Each structure stands twice: as C-alpha cells, then as structure tokens.
Amino acid sequence: MIKWYLSAYNAFSAIAWLVILGTTVVDVLPGGFYDTHHYVDYPHKLLVQVQVVNAAFEITHALTGLVPSPLSSLLLQFFARLIITVGISWYVPESAGNFSLLAYTALSVAWSVTEIIRYSFYFAKQQGSVPQALQWLRYSAFIVLYPLGVVSEPWVVYKTLDYVSGFYYWFLALGMFLYIPGFFQLYGYMFKQRRRSFTTSEAAHPKRWLIAYNSISSSLWSIVLFNSVFLGSFVGQPLLFEKSRIFLIVTQSLAIIEVINSATGVVRSPIVTTASQVASRLLIVLGIFLVLPYSPANYHWVYISLNVSWAVTEIVRYSYYAANLKDPNNVPYVLTWLRYSLFYVLYPTGVASEVSIIYLSLEEAEKVVGSWYRWLLFAILFTYPPGLYSLYTYMIKQRKKVLGKPSTKKTE
Numbered sequence: 001m002i003k004w005y006l007s008a009y010n011a012f013s014a015i016a017w018l019v020i021l022g023t024t025v026v027d028v029l030p031g032g033f034y035d036t037h038h039y040v041d042y043p044h045k046l047l048v049q050v051q052v053v054n055a056a057f058e059i060t061h062a063l064t065g066l067v068p069s070p071l072s073s074l075l076l077q078f079f080a081r082l083i084i085t086v087g088i089s090w091y092v093p094e095s096a097g098n099f100s101l102l103a104y105t106a107l108s109v110a111w112s113v114t115e116i117i118r119y120s121f122y123f124a125k126q127q128g129s130v131p132q133a134l135q136w137l138r139y140s141a142f143i144v145l146y147p148l149g150v151v152s153e154p155w156v157v158y159k160t161l162d163y164v165s166g167f168y169y170w171f172l173a174l175g176m177f178l179y180i181p182g183f184f185q186l187y188g189y190m191f192k193q194r195r196r197s198f199t200t201s202e203a204a205h206p207k208r209w210l211i212a213y214n215s216i217s218s219s220l221w222s223i224v225l226f227n228s229v230f231l232g233s234f235v236g237q238p239l240l241f242e243k244s245r246i247f248l249i250v251t252q253s254l255a256i257i258e259v260i261n262s263a264t265g266v267v268r269s270p271i272v273t274t275a276s277q278v279a280s281r282l283l284i285v286l287g288i289f290l291v292l293p294y295s296p297a298n299y300h301w302v303y304i305s306l307n308v309s310w311a312v313t314e315i316v317r318y319s320y321y322a323a324n325l326k327d328p329n330n331v332p333y334v335l336t337w338l339r340y341s342l343f344y345v346l347y348p349t350g351v352a353s354e355v356s357i358i359y360l361s362l363e364e365a366e367k368v369v370g371s372w373y374r375w376l377l378f379a380i381l382f383t384y385p386p387g388l389y390s391l392y393t394y395m396i397k398q399r400k401k402v403l404g405k406p407s408t409k410k411t412e
Contacts, residue, residue, distance in 0.1 A: 002066065007126040009057065014119035016050045021112035023047075024105060025246070030293055034101040043098040047108060048085040054115075055082060070189070076182050081111070083175060084153055088160050097159035101291060102369075103152050110149035117141055133209035139194040140260050146190070150183040194264075210266070211325045213257065218318035220251045225311035228304055238299040241289075245298070248307065249285045256282075273394055276387055281310070283380065284354055288361050292368055297360035306353035313346045340399040347395070351388045355381060 023046060027033035039045065055078040061067045062074050084107065088095055097103060121138040124130040154176045161173060227244040235243075255278045261267045262274040284306070288295055297303070320339040323331045358377050366374035 003126055006067070007123055010119045010123040010126065013050075013054060014116055014123060016046075017112045017115040017119065020047050020050060020108065021116065024108040024112065025250075028101060028105055028290055029246070034099065034105075037099055039093070042090045042093040044085070044089045044104070044108070047111070048089050051081055051085045051111075054078075077186060080153060080179065080182060083172070084156055087172070088156060092160055092163050095156075095160040095163045097156035100156065100159055103155040103159065105290075106148055106152035107156060110145045110152060114142065114145045114149070133212065135197065136209055136266075139190070139197045140264050140266075141257075142187075142190045143260050143263055144256050146183065146187055150179055154179050207325055210261075211322050214318040214322035214325065217251075217254065218315050218322065220254070221311045221314040221318065224248055224251055224307055225315065228307035228311060232304045232307075237301075237303070241298045241303055244307070245289050245293070249289055252281050252285045252310070270394075273391060277391060280354065280384075280387065284357060287377070288357060292361055292364045294368075295357075295361040295364040297357040297364075300356070300360060302353045302356040302360075305349055306357060309346045309350035309353060312342065313350065316342060336402065340395070340402050343392070343395045347388065347392055351384055355384050 029035075033039065033043070042048065058067075058069065058074060059071075059078065062069045062071045089098055092098075117134070117137045121130060121134055124134055157172050157176050161169060164172060224244070224247065227247065228240070231240045231243055258267075258269070259271070259275050259278050262269045262271045289298060292298075316335070316338045320331065320335050323335060358381055362374050362377055365377050
C-alpha cells in the first residue's frame with residue numbers, strides 16, 4: 001500500500017513540475033507573463049501551490065520515517081524555497097523579483113528540471129528498475145542546476161527588499177547570507193550521494209546514454225538547419241526568427257549536459273573549453289533571443305548565418321561522437337574528416353555571427369534591461385578574439401592528432 005502511495009505521489013509531482021516547466025517557457029514568450037505582468041491572486045500561482053504541497057508532504061514523510069531523507073537537508077531546502085514562493089510571490093506579489101525575467105525564469109527552470117528528474121527517479125526506483133540515463137541525471141544534473149538556483153533565489157530576494165520594511169526587510173536581507181553555507185551543505189551531500197551511486201564504471205560512464213544523447217542532439221540540430229534553410233528561403237525574416245527561436249533556444253540549452261559530462265569525467269573534453277563554448281552560446285540564445293526578443297539583430301541575416309554555422313557544426317560533431325561510441329574502429333573516414341576540418345570555416349563564421357548579434361543588440365539591451373547590461377555585453381565582445389584563438393588552436397591540435405597519422409584515421 002505504501003509503495004503504491006509513494007509511486008502515485010512521485011508520478012503526480014513529476015507531472016506537476018513538468019507543467020510548471022512548460023508554463024515557464026510560455027511565460028517568456030511575447031505576450032506572456034513577463035510582457036503583460038498579468039496574474040490571478042498572485043504571480044507564479046501554480047509553482048507556489050505545488051511547492052507548498054511538496055514541502056508539507058515530504059517533511060511529513062521524513063518525520064514519520066516513510067522515506068529515509070535526512071530531515072536537516074530537507075528543511076533547509078524547503079525553507080529557502082518557501083521564502084521565495086510564500087514569502088515573496090504570495091506575500092509580496094508586487095515585488096520586482098516576481099517579474100524579473102532573468103532571475104525568476106532561471107529559478108523556475110532550476111527548480112522544475114531538478115524536480116522532474118528527482119521525482120521520476122523516485123518513481124522508477126519504486127518500480128524496481130531505474131534507467132541508467134535517469135540515474136545519471138539524478139546524480140549529475142545538480143552540478144549545474146543547484147548553482148543556478150542558488151544564484152537566482154537570492155537575486156529574487158534582493159529585488160524584493162525595496163517592497164518591504166521593518167523586521168521583514170531584515171529577515172530577508174540577512175537570510176540572503178544563509179544561501180552560501182546552505183548551498184555548500186546541500187552540494188556536499190549530493191556529491192556524497194553521487195559517489196555512493198556510481199560504484200561501477202558502467203554507472204559512471206553511461207555509454208548507451210551518451211549514444212542516445214548524441215544521436216538525439218544530431219537530429220535536433222538537423223531540424224534547426226532545416227528551419228534555417230527552408231524558412232529562410234521561403235518566408236524570410238521576421239517570420240524565421242519568430243517561428244524558430246524557441247526550438248533553437250531549447251536545443252542549444254541542452255548543451256548544459258555537456259558541461260556536466262565534462263565536469264564529472266563522463267567524457268574527456270576539457271572543462272574550460274567546453275564551458276566557455278557553451279556559455280558563449282547560452283549568452284546568445286538566453287541573453288538575447290530570450291531576454292531581448294525584439295532586438296534588431298534577431299531579424300538580421302546574421303541570425304541565419306549563426307543558425308547554419310552552429311547547426312552544421314553540431315550535426316557533424318554529434319554524429320561523429322555517436323559513431324565513435326558505437327564502434328571506435330569503424331567510424332566513417334568522411335565523418336572523421338568533416339569533424340576535424342569544417343571548423344576552419346564554421347568557427348569563424350559562427351563567431352562573426354555571434355559578435356554581430358551582440359553588437360546589434362546593445363541599444364535594445366540598455367532599453368529593456370538597463371545600461372549595465374549594455375556594458376556587460378560590450379565587455380563580453382572583447383572575450384571573443386582570445387576565445388576563438390584558444391578553441392581554434394585546440395581543434396587544430398586535435399586535427400593533427402586524429403588525421404595526422406594514417407594509422408589513426410578512424411579513431412580519436
């Protein structure tokens with residue numbers, strides 16, 4: 001009976017957070033919540049209600065011994081979340097923190113993705129069989145999602161301080177400083193759980209999961225390329241951006257998984273190179289396409305050149321990785337050559353497109369977000385030359401290593 005109850009609870013919770021994630025995506029669209037600031041009763045109502053219900057049930061589960069969750073970590077995490085949901089979204093609905101597209105969207109994504117994975121994992125565990133990919137996500141995704149949450153939560157609190165006074169002001173202000181020790185405690189606990197979970201090389205290096213991830217990613221980027229060529233040829237701008245931006249944002253955001261793979265040693269890619277490349281792309285898709293949907297850069301021809309450069313690069317790269325994982329000794333030479341040759345053209349065109357998009361968005365950044373955002377984007381422009389040089393020289397070295405000797409033509 002308890003097993004059926006916990007299975008139902010975890011299944012419903014995973015579905016609820018999936019709906020919240022979908023709502024978060026809809027909210028950032030033109031005419032959505034962050035455009036209209038329209039809400040009923042209080043902002044982010046579904047997120048508030050689901051979080052309160054989850055907190056009540058899971059604290060009860062821990063107190064009664066129904067689940068073996070450590071009560072201290074549970075209370076710490078839920079207390080921080082209830083400050084946001086009940087203490088701000090419900091109690092101070094007019095707070096600017098509730099309407100901050102960057103802060104609250106990051107918070108919603110971090111929470112919802114974490115909970116979708118967590119509750120799905122618990123549900124699968126109740127059924128007696130946890131897919132390898134789901135186990136890896138449960139004990140790896142937190143490496144990125146927890147820092148994202150711990151940055152966005154105090155950011156929302158900070159934006160609320162101007163709307164409160166007296167005791168509550170100091171309660172929120174001083175509470176912001178508790179995020180740092182609380183984060184390290186929770187982060188440390190999850191790393192211990194990760195080491196305990198990944199006791200075998202098969203669990204630590206999920207080959208089947210990586211093959212599936214690379215194959216799916218290659219397919220998604222093929223759709224991006226098709227959208228760019230087909231829509232670009234037949235409908236042009238501005239419809240191209242309007243019809244393709246959400247799919248591009250989601251597809252590129254999945255690259256966060258690669259940072260996790262590199263940080264956890266699942267793949268051998270250098271973490272600095274991987275993180276810098278992913279960060280530069282997320283700046284474009286999240287910092288401009290999402291935050292500045294009306295930037296003139298989005299309707300410029302460089303949006304097409306960016307899509308094509310990224311898509312061709314990623315189709316080849318992910319296809320190569322998938323083939324190499326299936327059989328390192330049987331990778332088509334043409335695919336290997338493309339992987340280590342196309343970058344000569346595609347990296348410069350991609351970087352030129354990224355720089356152009358940032359430059360063309362500077363005025364919109366100041367108008368929509370503020371002067372600080374314009375100067376931040378302007379400063380980031382100066383990181384591209386050394387970044388391109390570092391990535392370019394790294395790929396040239398890799399090309400010599402892979403294609404330089406006849407005996408290594410088919411292996412990396």
